[in-house]
Amino acid sequence: MMDLNLSATTGADLIKDTTEATFMADVVEASRDVPVVVDFWAPWCGPCKTLGPMLEDAVRAAKGAVKMVKVNVDEAQNIAGQLRIQSIPTVYAFFNGQPIDGFQGAVPASEIKAFIDRVTKAGGGVAPGEELAEALAAAEQMLEEGAAADAAEVFAAILAEEPENAVAYGGLVRAHVATGDVDQAEAILNGAPAKIARTAELEAAHAQIALARQAANAGPVAELRARVEADPADLQARFDLAQALHASGDVAEAVTQLLDLFRRDREWNEGAAKTQLFTIFDALKPNDPIVLAGRRKLSSLIFA
Secondary structure, eight states: OOOOOOSOOOOTTSEEEOOTTTHIIIIIIGGGTSOEEEEEEOTTOHHHHHHHHHHHHHHHHTTTSSEEEEEETTTOHHHHHHTTOOSSSEEEEEETTEEEEEEESOOOHHHHHHHHHHHHHHTTOOOHHHHHHHHHHHHHHHHHTTOHHHHHHHHHHHHHHOTTOHHHHHHHHHHHHHTTOHHHHHHHHHTOOGGGTTSHHHHHHHHHHHHHHHHHTOOOHHHHHHHHHHOTTOHHHHHHHHHHHHHTTOHHHHHHHHHHHHHHOTTTTTTHHHHHHHHHHHHSOTTOHHHHHHHHHHHHHHTO
16 A cells, blocks of 8 residues: 555644744754745734734645744844845745745735745655645545555545545545445445535545445346347336446446437436436546546437
8 A cells, every 4th residue: 555644743843933043043054954934024013913824824734844933023133134024024935044935925825835835845845735636646546446445544544634625535435335335435425524515526426325225236137138128118127227237337338228218218217317327427537438428428319
């Protein structure tokens, strides 16, 4: 299993205050090991009170890839003068003893994150967003290769860091479906945070659970195929055959049978063919060739 360090130790001195006497050690010397973000602020500065906490959050999210030092310019006027600080808040990033990036004024959280990402990369680290993307990609690959239990562990580790990550949440549900633990998958899905409950990732997980429930009750493919061949107008047999085909892994043929059923009687069983098609489409990736071709054919039948 891939070793993914999603919760690196931050250290007690990740964020600290400094003085003129300790600036060289806290910033210049410390930056030879890891980039140091320096926040120049003052107690009377209104925008500083907003920027400071957001900057601290972004530094913590970097998991030790950068450190932060806070400089009260009222108490460190010589440092502020040497660095030509003309207004506050001002933020500099130091690496290898030199300033490498910076900005002035209160900026939105998105710009702060982008700044921390740049500084992290400059120091040879991996930006938090990139680390997360790598972890998600690794988990998806595990799932595709049949290592569902390992994938579940990685998805769970990601959710420990970001409980409202819809991709990881949907992945965790799908991993449990893949291991055959459909009840646990459903319990996890039912416990999803409200903020992500309606996302495409969780809709896909819901569809996979529905299909897994159907698969448990699917009949034998050969027997159902014989019934359909004996009586092509037996729509229930064709619907059952589509479910059995999907359960056996023949998704493309299942879609074909459902499209044929829809062509013969789109209103049969309250539109069950179209409903089943949408469930299959939702369970697959949007760019899956089966989805693209199936949706195109279904649209042709609907508007024929």
